[in-house]
Amino acid sequence: MTTINIRDFIAEARFNRFHAGMLFWSCFIITFDMYDLIVYGSVLPVLMKEWSMDPIQAGAIGSYGIFGMMVGAILFGILADKLGRKRVLMASVILFSLASALCGIAPGPLEFSILRFLGGLGIGGILPCLIAMLTDYAPKGRANTFIAVLMCFFSVGGILAAFVSMLLLPSLGWHAVYFVAALPLLLLPFMHKYFLDSPAVLLGKGRISELRTALAKVNPAGELRGNVEFTGLQDREAGSPVRALFTHRRALGTIMIWVAFFMCLLMINGVSIWLPKLMVTAGYALNSSLTFMIVLNVGAIAGTLLLGKLSDKWGVKKVLVPMFVISAISLTLLGYGNNMAILLVLVFITGACTMGAQNISYSFVSQYYPSFMRSTAIGLASGVGRLGAIVGPTFGGVLLTMNLPVQMNFLFFAIPGLFAALAFTFVPLASRARGAQERDNGPEAFAANSASRAT
Structure with a gap:
């Protein structure tokens, strides 16, 4: 055999x-x-x-x-x-x-x-x-x-x-x-x-x-x-896949992933909805503000492809954490820029490091959990993230009603990026399940403990 x-x-x-x-x-x-x-x-x-x-x-x-x-x-x-x-x-x-x-x-x-x-x-x-x-x-x-x-x-x-x-x-x-x-x-x-x-x-x-x-x-x-x-596949654990998200030392990772998804989608949806308005408030014409939106999405595509390649080479977590930090920095700097070329570069970087990093976050979740619970893990992380997506536009609206300086508006949108980076930092890449060490293939920390069935 x-x-x-x-x-x-x-x-x-x-x-x-x-x-x-x-x-x-x-x-x-x-x-x-x-x-x-x-x-x-x-x-x-x-x-x-x-x-x-x-x-x-x-x-x-x-x-x-x-x-x-x-x-x-x-x-x-x-x-x-x-x-x-x-x-x-x-x-x-x-x-x-x-x-x-x-x-x-x-x-x-x-x-x-x-x-x-x-x-x-x-x-x-x-x-x-x-x-x-x-x-x-x-x-x-x-x-x-x-x-x-x-x-x-x-x-x-x-x-x-x-x-x-x-x-x-x-x-x-x-x-x-x-x-x-x-x-x-x-x-x-x-x-x-x-x-x-x-x-x-x-x-x-x-x-x-x-x-x-x-x-x-x-x-x-x-x-x-x-x-x-x-x-080569981990045994399906007793109970529901939802419960399995919090067993065998996965609880901290699961909660931190949910926090990161909530914060990231709050930041992305808030910025996507309010960026034109924020730039108009900063003194730019509406047409220029719409240009920023185009550049933001072009940056997202370029960032997703680049970060995907880098993640395969270096590991997803090693890419995600610094990218979210860079997104927070670039968003903050947007409030202080007055040169159009520099602003466009910052918007491009923001798109690459927010939307691009969020897209790769799904890959991280998919590889973090064993195959038998993978769809459950992605679905729940996505669902929690949608709550952040709903909160984001409201969050931006509240900021604008406070009549804060434009620099402060960008700073407040940048803070969730730091929380996302911090949350991913605390996600443990290696854990133990049923007393056996799960394989930590760089970022692809999904379990591969032995489970067999003969034909």
Whole structure:
């Protein structure tokens, strides 16, 4: 009987056509994930006029999608570790695509709001499944890069929403803009074969033939003939994956990760919403302020790709902590700058070190926990982070009502970045589970204790 360590078998694989397909369809889903979330802003002026909505009602409808994302990330993240990520991922794609497409035939604000919430549920379930799947099956030294590329397609989704709205709104109306959201639903049969359940779920449920098929796709050069005993994955622990977040010395790491996600998303959403207003307050024209927003998002894309590469080389935690410190410094300096070129550089750095670092934070969470609880961990961290995203714009509004000097406004937005850096500093990279040392592969401190099942 041949013994195969699953983690080593996957790590030794070369990047191949299956990896490319898995990454391509993951990015495709994320593109429409973001499209469905923000396209509401593109059609909002038309809807307010057609349905006679006031700003408060329109804003509330926008919040339903974000609230749905928070609930969906937690709910579907937990279900993915129980039922399998492939099943939950497909259900999430169907839910957000169908709900968003049906928004195009909603007769009024009530029905539209319900569909926005349902779409948000599906959107929330996407990220925990995709990040966990890519982490599970990435070759050695590729996980952070995979996730960095994936997270950049959030920005692609925002660009797509803008272009589709510009193209379809004048000629076909707002309904057609939402019908485009059905495209992932139509292409689901083509991407289906690239969705894989985690090796831990397949092994734990005795689905050995499916495990063999998955491993053969990921590493076709590997030897899987004859009787095989699979090892290299930690035993599924008793109780729920939620409880497991706080057992075996994981409690401190879990709490610190949640604090970091809350603080980072508070900072990101607050700055994203209020940066143009803050720059206008500082004496810059509105057009210049909007330019800062473009540079901020370009910095986010560049930062995500660069930090992903650096994380694969040096370790995620070693990259995250200094990046959050730099983000706080660059935000603070924005309040004192008066040279346009210097300000643009500072805004670029801010985007790279806030949004870029936050995107890589998902990779850190995915690799910090064992495979059997990975989607749960990502879902809950994302859900807690969404609370910070909700607080961020309100936090900025409160600051502006206090009529503080513009330097103080930027300083207060920078402070959460320091808290995020401090929180990640206290996340222990190595822990013990069931008396055995978990593997600390640099930043990829996920457990790889032995657990086997014979074919």
